[in-house]
Amino acid sequence: MESNGGATDVSSIRSEIETLKAAKSDIEQRISVLEAQLRETTINQQKTDTVSNGTCRSISTVYSDNSHGLSPDMIYRYSRHLLLPSFGVQGQSNLLKSSVLVVGAGGLGSSALLYLAACGVGRLGIVDHDVVELSNMHRQVIHTEAYIGQSKVKSAAAACRSINSSIQIIEHGEALRTSNALEILSQYDIVVDGTDNPPSRYLISDCCVVLGKPLVSGAAVGLEGQLTVYNYNGGPCYRCLFPTPPPTTACQRCADSGVLGVVPGIIGCLQALEAIKIASAVGEPLSGRMLLLDALSARIRIVKIRGRSSQCEACGENSAFTQDQFRNFDYEKFTQSPQFPLPLKLNLLSADSRISSKEYKERVDNGEAHVLVDVRPAHHFKIVSLPNSINIPLANLEARLHEISLAMKEEEKHKGSESSSGASVYAVCRRGNDSQRAVQYLHKMGFTSARDIVGGLESWGRDVDPHFPTY
Amino acid sequence: MQLTLEFGGGLELLCDSVKVHNVHVDLQNGAEKLTMKDLLSWVHTNLIKERPEMFMKGDSVRPGVLVLVNDCDWELSGQLDTTLEEKDVVVFISTLHGG
Ligand SMILES: [Zn+2]
Numbered sequence: 121m122e123s124n125g126g127a128t129d130v131s132s133i134r135s136e137i138e139t140l141k142a143a144k145s146d147i148e149q150r151i152s153v154l155e156a157q158l159r160e161t162t163i164n165q166q167k168t169d170t171v172s173n174g175t176c177r178s179i180s181t182v183y184s185d186n187s188h189g190l191s192p193d194m195i196y197r198y199s200r201h202l203l204l205p206s207f208g209v210q211g212q213s214n215l216l217k218s219s220v221l222v223v224g225a226g227g228l229g230s231s232a233l234l235y236l237a238a239c240g241v242g243r244l245g246i247v248d249h250d251v252v253e254l255s256n257m258h259r260q261v262i263h264t265e266a267y268i269g270q271s272k273v274k275s276a277a278a279a280c281r282s283i284n285s286s287i288q289i290i291e292h293g294e295a296l297r298t299s300n301a302l303e304i305l306s307q308y309d310i311v312v313d314g315t316d317n318p319p320s321r322y323l324i325s326d327c328c329v330v331l332g333k334p335l336v337s338g339a340a341v342g343l344e345g346q347l348t349v350y351n352y353n354g355g356p357c358y359r360c361l362f363p364t365p366p367p368t369t370a371c372q373r374c375a376d377s378g379v380l381g382v383v384p385g386i387i388g389c390l391q392a393l394e395a396i397k398i399a400s401a402v403g404e405p406l407s408g409r410m411l412l413l414d415a416l417s418a419r420i421r422i423v424k425i426r427g428r429s430s431q432c433e434a435c436g437e438n439s440a441f442t443q444d445q446f447r448n449f450d451y452e453k454f455t456q457s458p459q460f461p462l463p464l465k466l467n468l469l470s471a472d473s474r475i476s477s478k479e480y481k482e483r484v485d486n487g488e489a490h491v492l493v494d495v496r497p498a499h500h501f502k503i504v505s506l507p508n509s510i511n512i513p514l515a516n517l518e519a520r521l522h523e524i525s526l527a528m529k530e531e532e533k534h535k536g537s538e539s540s541s542g543a544s545v546y547a548v549c550r551r552g553n554d555s556q557r558a559v560q561y562l563h564k565m566g567f568t569s570a571r572d573i574v575g576g577l578e579s580w581g582r583d584v585d586p587h588f589p590t591y
Numbered sequence: 592m593q594l595t596l597e598f599g600g601g602l603e604l605l606c607d608s609v610k611v612h613n614v615h616v617d618l619q620n621g622a623e624k625l626t627m628k629d630l631l632s633w634v635h636t637n638l639i640k641e642r643p644e645m646f647m648k649g650d651s652v653r654p655g656v657l658v659l660v661n662d663c664d665w666e667l668s669g670q671l672d673t674t675l676e677e678k679d680v681v682v683f684i685s686t687l688h689g690g
Contacts, residue, residue, distance in 0.1 A: 339689055421662060423682070
């Protein structure tokens with residue numbers, strides 16, 4: 121391969137990159153601490169100055185004492201807002217006095233937070249318990265590569281501070297649960313939901329109902345987005361619209377279904393817009409209406425939705441959903457889906473119908489006659505696949521069984537002598553669940569030797585070939 | 592009766608990934624009007640190609656599906672009893688959770 125190649129070169133380069141990255145991150149952290157200190161010192165200094173001396177200072181004091189309370193710096197920073205007749209000084213002043221909590225610093229939260237920080241929301245809170253990953257970067261634009269492996273809240277807060285150091289940014293580096301939600305949400309005027317699962321959505325909506333906070337709710341998967349404002353001025357809450365949770369199989373996740381990065385970005389921007397309208401008391405929030413974005417056909421449709429339901433268990437006339445009830449409500453049980461989903465790990469087969477990726481590798485190296493069936497959808501297969509595997513998606517297995525028989529005969533012809541018992545069949549998928557379903561079916565259809573590769577391609581990447589891409 | 596039916600939020604996957612369907616639905620023998628209830632069973636029979644339980648539950652749509660008749664929540668027009676008219680646009684959309 122390389123002219124003076126050698127694994128040592130590669131590994132020493134890798135290790136030097138790691139060392140430099142660690143040093144870089146330390147330096148960046150130190151810089152942001154010092155910057156914060158500097159800000160603190162300057163502010164204190166200014167305070168002392170104003171108190172202790174100077175005619176010049178007293179003039180600026182006069183400015184900041186005017187009715188709207190905007191300092192000269194603020195007037196300059198937000199001048200383009202102030203110039204808007206429909207927004208103006210009053211809108212900006214309202215915004216600066218308001219507080220917004222963004223739950224989730226992911227795809228939706230990224231753009232929402234950037235604009236909320238920039239526009240001058242007085243106090244901006246961020247809730248997230250996750251860390252930044254490489255697979256987030258295509259859509260979670262608030263994070264930079266330097267923060268991979270670090271907390272999302274920390275990363276998002278640093279980005280917000282670097283845009284606007286004059287507002288208060290509060291980090292809540294924890295998962296939102298019934299035990300802490302009331303305490304956290306009660307510190308803010310408006311809540312922005314940028315989470316990615318049904319239990320969190322019910323939890324946040326119910327908490328907003330109990331506390332009487334407006335909720336700006338957005339969602340995006342694939343090439344579609346949805347947006348509405350709940351619990352605003354007598355409008356419906358999430359439960360009014362969705363009294364019964366959807367079946368878990370109907371809940372697509374970005375990690376499984378994919379998402380075009382810019383789509384949550386658009387919805388997040390619209391969430392910021394709705395929060396700004398509510399906070400500044402300007403315009404008409406999207407309450408009782410829902411915006412549906414279809415990015416593929418470039419269509420946005422705004423539809424009229426039902427009003428508050430008198431039957432609603434959270435906000436209805438006869439409902440008395442209290443803080444205590446909220447604290448004791450089991451949202452994961454209610455929606456039958458986890459708030460912090462771990463990858464599903466099925467165990468459908470007996471041990472002798474399964475094989476580890478390492479063992480499979482040994483058999484390949486020993487020249488065993490076999491057919492490897494990759495049962496992932498075709499668009500997954502196009503991303504990456506093992507050599508000599510054939511792609512028959514699980515959904516088409518029934519119709520394409522003969523292809524396996526053919527491939528087995530072919531293989532036996534080639535490696536005939538060694539395989540008196542015939543070619544064996546292995547099934548593989550992304551994480552090792554569908555491959556078990558496939559093997560169950562294959563057994564039923566007479567392919568009794570079929571086995572699945574435990575943990576799928578993910579385990580191949582982990583245990584056999586660290587250069588094999590994961591997605 | 593000419594109707595435009597649209598599926599979104601993943602429901603299109605149940606009908607060959609086609610989002611917009613321009614369809615002609617006949618009134619049932621002797622019926623004077625077409626209701627959403629009639630339309631749902633027509634859709635179930637004629638458009639849904641797989642996993643019907645992802646679309647319907649009982650004689651209505653499954654939880655988590657919004658039904659919009661001419662851009663208006665069907666809760667406001669009588670749900671299953673909503674009467675459809677020529678050239679109406681009916682949207683079925685599954686609520687999204689991702690972010
Ligand atoms: Zn409600």
